[in-house]
Amino acid sequence: MKTQKLTIYFILFLLFTSCNKEKKPNEDNFQYLTEQFADLKMIRYKVPGFENLNLKQKKLIYYLAQASLSGRDIIFDQNYRHNLRVRRTLETIVANYPGNRDSEDFTAFMEYTKRVWFSGGIHHHYASKKMVPNFSSEYFINELMDKTPSSQEYSFPLLEDEDKMDLARSLDQIIFNPNIDSKRVNRDAGVDIILASANNYYGQSVNINDVNNFYPKGRDKAPEYGLNSKLNKDENGNLYEQTYKIDGMYSDAIKQIVYWIKKAKTVAENEAQAKSFDLLIEYYTTGDINKWDEYCVQWVQTLTDIDWINGFVEVYGDAAGRKGAYESIVQIKDLEASKTTEVINEYVQWFEDNSSIMNEHKKENVIGVSYKVVTVAMESGDASPSSPIGVNLPNNNWIRTDKGSKSVSLGNLIAAYSGAATGSDFLKEFCSTEEEIQRAKKYGDKADKLGTLLHEVVGHASGQINDGVGTPKETLKNYKSTLEEARADLVALYYIMNPKLVEIGLMESLECGKAEYDSYIRNGLMLQLRRIELGQNIEQDHMRNRQLVSSWAYEKGLKDNVIEKKIKSIPTLSDSGDTLALKKTFFVVNDYKKLQNIFGQLLREIQRITSEGDFDAGQALVEQYGVKVDTDIHAEVLNRSKQFDSAPYGGFINPKYSLLKNDNNEIIDVLIEYPDDFTSQMMNYARKYSFLPHIN
Ligand SMILES: [Zn+2]
Numbered sequence: 001m002k003t004q005k006l007t008i009y010f011i012l013f014l015l016f017t018s019c020n021k022e023k024k025p026n027e028d029n030f031q032y033l034t035e036q037f038a039d040l041k042m043i044r045y046k047v048p049g050f051e052n053l054n055l056k057q058k059k060l061i062y063y064l065a066q067a068s069l070s071g072r073d074i075i076f077d078q079n080y081r082h083n084l085r086v087r088r089t090l091e092t093i094v095a096n097y098p099g100n101r102d103s104e105d106f107t108a109f110m111e112y113t114k115r116v117w118f119s120g121g122i123h124h125h126y127a128s129k130k131m132v133p134n135f136s137s138e139y140f141i142n143e144l145m146d147k148t149p150s151s152q153e154y155s156f157p158l159l160e161d162e163d164k165m166d167l168a169r170s171l172d173q174i175i176f177n178p179n180i181d182s183k184r185v186n187r188d189a190g191v192d193i194i195l196a197s198a199n200n201y202y203g204q205s206v207n208i209n210d211v212n213n214f215y216p217k218g219r220d221k222a223p224e225y226g227l228n229s230k231l232n233k234d235e236n237g238n239l240y241e242q243t244y245k246i247d248g249m250y251s252d253a254i255k256q257i258v259y260w261i262k263k264a265k266t267v268a269e270n271e272a273q274a275k276s277f278d279l280l281i282e283y284y285t286t287g288d289i290n291k292w293d294e295y296c297v298q299w300v301q302t303l304t305d306i307d308w309i310n311g312f313v314e315v316y317g318d319a320a321g322r323k324g325a326y327e328s329i330v331q332i333k334d335l336e337a338s339k340t341t342e343v344i345n346e347y348v349q350w351f352e353d354n355s356s357i358m359n360e361h362k363k364e365n366v367i368g369v370s371y372k373v374v375t376v377a378m379e380s381g382d383a384s385p386s387s388p389i390g391v392n393l394p395n396n397n398w399i400r401t402d403k404g405s406k407s408v409s410l411g412n413l414i415a416a417y418s419g420a421a422t423g424s425d426f427l428k429e430f431c432s433t434e435e436e437i438q439r440a441k442k443y444g445d446k447a448d449k450l451g452t453l454l455h456e457v458v459g460h461a462s463g464q465i466n467d468g469v470g471t472p473k474e475t476l477k478n479y480k481s482t483l484e485e486a487r488a489d490l491v492a493l494y495y496i497m498n499p500k501l502v503e504i505g506l507m508e509s510l511e512c513g514k515a516e517y518d519s520y521i522r523n524g525l526m527l528q529l530r531r532i533e534l535g536q537n538i539e540q541d542h543m544r545n546r547q548l549v550s551s552w553a554y555e556k557g558l559k560d561n562v563i564e565k566k567i568k569s570i571p572t573l574s575d576s577g578d579t580l581a582l583k584k585t586f587f588v589v590n591d592y593k594k595l596q597n598i599f600g601q602l603l604r605e606i607q608r609i610t611s612e613g614d615f616d617a618g619q620a621l622v623e624q625y626g627v628k629v630d631t632d633i634h635a636e637v638l639n640r641s642k643q644f645d646s647a648p649y650g651g652f653i654n655p656k657y658s659l660l661k662n663d664n665n666e667i668i669d670v671l672i673e674y675p676d677d678f679t680s681q682m683m684n685y686a687r688k689y690s691f692l693p694h695i696n
Contacts, residue, residue, distance in 0.1 A: 032419035034653065034676050037111045040118050041647040042385070042678045045416035047377050047655055049335055050672050057306055058670035060267045061330060062657050064308050065378035067260035068328030071253050071310075072685060073692040074244075075120045075326045075381040079184055079317065081200040082174050083121035085694045088157040089171055090116060091686045093144050094679070095154035108134035109144065110679070117682040118385055118651050122175060123184035123198065125386050126649060130182045130198075137176045141168045153687055157694040185319050193319035200696075201323035203232035206239070211320050214239050221398040223289040227324040228312045244312060245287030253691040254284050257310075269304040276302045280310065296394040300403050305333045307374070307406075309393060314382060325382035329391065334411050337373035337453065343506055344368060344457045351458045356494060356600030357607040363464045371456040373411040378654055385651030385678075389414050415445060417650060429640055430527060432566055432586035436518050443515035450507060451492045451516050458495070459488025463607045475613030479622050483606055486545035490603035493520065493549070497596040510592075517589050521563060524550025525587045529634045530641040537627050548626035553598045554587070555625075562594045563587055585636055653678055 034042045050058070076083040090113040100106065112133040119125035133140075145168035150156050156164055173180055181198035188196070194208045202211070210233065215226050229241040230249060242249040246258065261277050261284075268274035276298040283291035292311065308331060312324030344351075345368040352366040379387055392407040394400065424441065431437045465471070472480045495501060497513040507513070524546040531543070538544050554563045565587055572582040589595055609618045653675055660669040675681050 029424075030419070030674075031676060032416050035678065036647045038115055039647050039649055040115065041420065041650050042653055043416050043420045043650050044653045044674050044676060045376065045412050045655075046674065047332070047375055047412060047672060049332060049375060050377065052335075053305075053332070055667070055669065056267045057269070059667060060264055060269065060306050061332070061377050062659065062670045063260050063264040063267070064306070064310075064328075064330045065657055067257045067264065068308070068310065068330055068378050068380035069685060069689045070256035070260060070691065071250075071326045071328060072380050072689050074250050074253050077250070077692060077696045078200055078323070078325055079119075079121035080123060080181065080198050081695065082171075082181075083116075084692060084696075085157045085159075085167070086122055086171060086174060087116055088154075088686070088690070088694065089145075089167065091683060092150060092154040092156050093148045094683060096151050097144060097148045099143065099147055105135045105139045105143070109139075114678060114682075117678070120382070121184070128184040128186075130178060132178070133175060137172050140175070141165075141172055154683075159694060185317060187319050197319045199317055199323075201230055201318045203230070205233050206231055208320065210239055211322070215322065223293045224322075224324070224396055225289060226322040227289060227292065227315070228287060229323075243287035246285050248287055249696060250692060252693070256689075256691050258284050269306060270302075272298065272302040273304050283311075293396060293399065296396060296399050297403050300394065300399065300406060305335070306377075307331050307333070309383075309391060313393070313395065315395075317382070327382040328378070328380040329376060329383050329387075329410075330378040331374040331376050331408065331410070334373040334375050337411060337449065340450065340453050340506060341368075341371060341373075341457055343504060344453060347500075347504060348458055348461065350500075351491070351495060352462055354498075354500075355462060355491070356604045357463060358604060358611075360466075361463050361607050361611045363462065366461055368457040369461045371453065372406075372408045373453075374408045375412045376410050378657075379652065380654075384654065386649065387413055387652055389417070411449070413652065415448075416652065418448070419445075420650065421646060426527075426641075426644060429644075430522055430586070431518070432568075432588045436588075439511060439515045440519060443512040444519060446507065447496070447512045447516035447519070450501075450512065451496055451520075454492035454495055455488045459491035460484070462491050463487070463610060465613070466611050469611065469613040472610055472613070476610070476615055476618045479615070479618045481541040482544040482548065482622050482626060483610060483618050485542055486549055487603065487606045487610060489520075489545060489549055490599050490606065493517070493599045494596060494603055497592055514589070514592050517592055517595055520546070521550050521553070521587050521589055525554065526585070526633060526637050527641075529629060529637045532629070532634075534631070534634055534638060536629070538629060544622060544626035547629075548622060549599070549602065551625045552602055552621070553595060556598045556601070557591075557594060560591065560594055562589070562591045562598065564590050583636070584640065585633060653681055656681075 030044070030046060032043050032045075034044060036042070050061070053061070073084060076087055090109075093109070094113060097106075112131070112135070115124075115131055116122055119131070122130055124131055145164060156167055158164065158167055162170075183196065184198050186196035186198075187193050192207050194202050194206055194211055211231065214231060226241070228245070229243045231239060232242055233239055244250045244254065246254050258281050261281055265274050265277040265281075268277060276295060279291060279295040279298050282288075283295050295311075309327060309329045311327070313327045314325055315321045315323060317323070317325045348366050348368040352362050355362065376387075379385075388410070390407070390409045392405055394405060399405070424437075427437050427440050431440065469475060472484060476483055493516070496507075496516050497510060499510065501507050501513070502509060528543050528546060532538060538547060554565075557563050565585065568584050568586065569581040570584050572580050574580050605617075606621070608614065609621070656673045656675050658671050658673070659667050660671055662668050
């Protein structure tokens with residue numbers, strides 16, 4: 001009865017939502033940033049386009065997402081042999097601790113727990129050092145451990161013959177003693193990088209010589225030996241591998257992964273994908289590393305809207321660079337970006353012919369750069385919560401050379417990062433008018449995306465080097481990257497205010513282009529400075545190029561007031577309660593058409609520098625406009641950004657998928673939600689996807 005009620009409720013829900021299809025949720029108010037703690041921030045990401053997929057594709061995503069999450073425990077165990085015990089203990093306390101949850105100590109405990117979830121264990125995800133809790137060992141043992149009971153859903157991970165206080169004392173050393181297993185990956189000079197690393201890729205007495213002897217240098221086209229195993233030593237000193245496979249190491253999690261891949265196979269998009277699933281299942285079943293290569297070859301040749309990365313993939317977590325960390329990323333081809341890319345490619349010659357660059361620098365047959373954007377639908381393992389923003393796989397070189405590779409940019413994660421960094425509060429602070437804010441909200445995302453595609457597909461493809469002149473790397477040397485990025489940016493900027501883009505359907509109106517100009521100038525002359533310390537010059541190539549383009553344009557437009565520097569006096573309440581007049585600077589674009597023309601002139605000049613290999617002119621441009629920082633503006637930007645102080649590392653809260661079934665128990669839809677609480681997501685995952693023993 002209960003199930004049926006739920007079904008009716010869901011159908012009502014569905015009817016309700018589908019009636020309101022035109023009334024899309026207000027995208028501008030999507031909350032990207034949910035919380036910050038320690039040096040971390042949590043970000044939600046949207047999965048645009050999910051609702052438009054057909055049922056079969058939605059099911060595929062659901063099954064692959066389940067498979068991904070089923071392996072989640074593996075990365076904790078790979079990172080450190082005690083991580084699962086620590087994590088499960090922390091989770092039991094989070095669920096069941098009956099004492100005061102408002103105390104400073106408990107807040108510190110929650111922060112530590114969230115850091116452990118974020119890092120996949122007790123070592124910092126980036127620095128790889130053991131993290132230091134801000135609560136005491138006494139509080140942990142005598143308060144948290146002593147008072148918290150186990151429950152059915154969350155219970156203490158007791159080993160055989162161990163009681164709760166034994167566990168407490170053992171974890172006390174693991175968590176609080178800085179001298180035990182202090183670094184997850186240790187590549188320091190003078191240490192045995194295997195013995196000194198705390199990760200669980202090798203048995204405790206295995207050393208670097210053992211590793212080097214066990215895995216001889218690979219022959220041609222060798223598979224990635226050792227990728228899917230732990231190398232261990234028995235009491236007689238003999239080395240042996242514990243392979244990750246069904247009935248091997250991590251068997252219980254791998255069985256679940258395989259269960260869901262089999263489901264996924266029933267809704268595979270084509271034969272090639274079904275075959276790739278079969279090979280992956282075979283690999284997980286046998287642990288045969290040659291099967292992994294076979295799978296990768298098949299995967300490279302599989303072209304589908306829904307794709308995924310799954311397996312033991314990246315080897316950064318192993319000091320010897322051999323062992324693969326469990327990772328899973330489910331992705332949807334970004335149909336909008338691919339369509340846009342197609343249109344851009346169709347007109348790529350038109351762009352070249354109509355560019356502001358000199359005729360002799362134009363290519364007669366220009367070919368757009370291939371650039372693929374995907375939308376992430378789920379991440380797990382090594383890719384979650386901290387995620388890459390671009391992926392290029394497979395890793396095995398012979399496959400890359402002989403069969404090719406897939407390189408994708410994770411578009412919705414990049415958008416979420418920037419949404420979290422410069423949300424609406426940022427706009428309010430740095431836009432001069434309400435009109436500018438509204439334009440940014442309405443067109444900002446779209447403009448940003450289109451700008452990126454023009455930059456990548458047309459920008460880097462455009463222009464040619466004069467006969468007899470060397471490559472930019474040879475001629476422009478250390479200024480090459482800045483000038484190349486500036487050139488590609490300028491191509492995008494020059495066209496994004498061209499009515500032709502509206503005519504061919506790439507944007508709905510020139511307002512989109514205006515939003516891009518506003519944002520470029522705001523960022524290039526002010527906002528990006530928040531990322532460097534006061535008194536420093538700009539070193540990073542992309543930042544140099546943005547300031548070069550913006551400040552050159554500002555200077556060239558001065559006489560016509562194309563970009564205006566406005567200083568407003570804003571009444572502000574000081575800490576002591578007095579009203580102060582705070583000086584705030586804004587850069588405002590007054591004439592978009594003239595600014596387009598100025599961008600065109602700079603594009604022409606930088607293309608000339610590139611085509612002729614004019615090092616001196618290139619150097620002068622970068623040094624004069626791109627490197628030095630206006631200290632007053634810089635100080636002001638830092639001051640005004642302080643309120644949005646942002647943690648250096650971001651991680652993502654995954655969407656949640658659920659099945660909608662009818663009374664005959666058939667799946668009629670897959671629903672997506674965007675949870676906003678990291679803690680509940682982690683607690684849910686712990687409850688639903690804990691398949692491994694405490695010690696493996
Ligand atoms: Zn570029």
